[in-house]
Amino acid sequence: MAADKHVRVLAALLLLGAAAPPAGAADGGPGANPKLGQCFTCHGRDGLAKVPDAPNLAGQNESYLVKALTDYKSGARKHEVMSMMAAPLSTADIADAAAYFSGIAIEVKAK
Secondary structure: OHHHHHHHHHHHHHHHHHOOOOOOOOOOOOOOOOOHHHHHHHHOOOOOOOOOOOOOOOOOOHHHHHHHHHHHHHOOOOOHHHHHHHOOOOHHHHHHHHHHHHOOOOOOOOO
């Protein structure tokens, strides 16, 4: 039952995210790959999670992101939603996503 709810919520979010092209899409800049729109739905264009169960990806290590997405795609790493999202991604798509999110500057502040 919980899995059904996650799939319905994800489908709704993907429909909302598909309405707008990724930032930079018009000029071929960062985020130009149209498949990144599905990432932005949960992880945000700014790399800051928009849904409670999604991690922030801004500034994340590029090679870590490549490995994680590759592992979701192959099934070596399991997550119901991420496995489904990574399945259609090509090696180039994975590299684009990793480069995009790792390239977002983050600022760490002491509390």
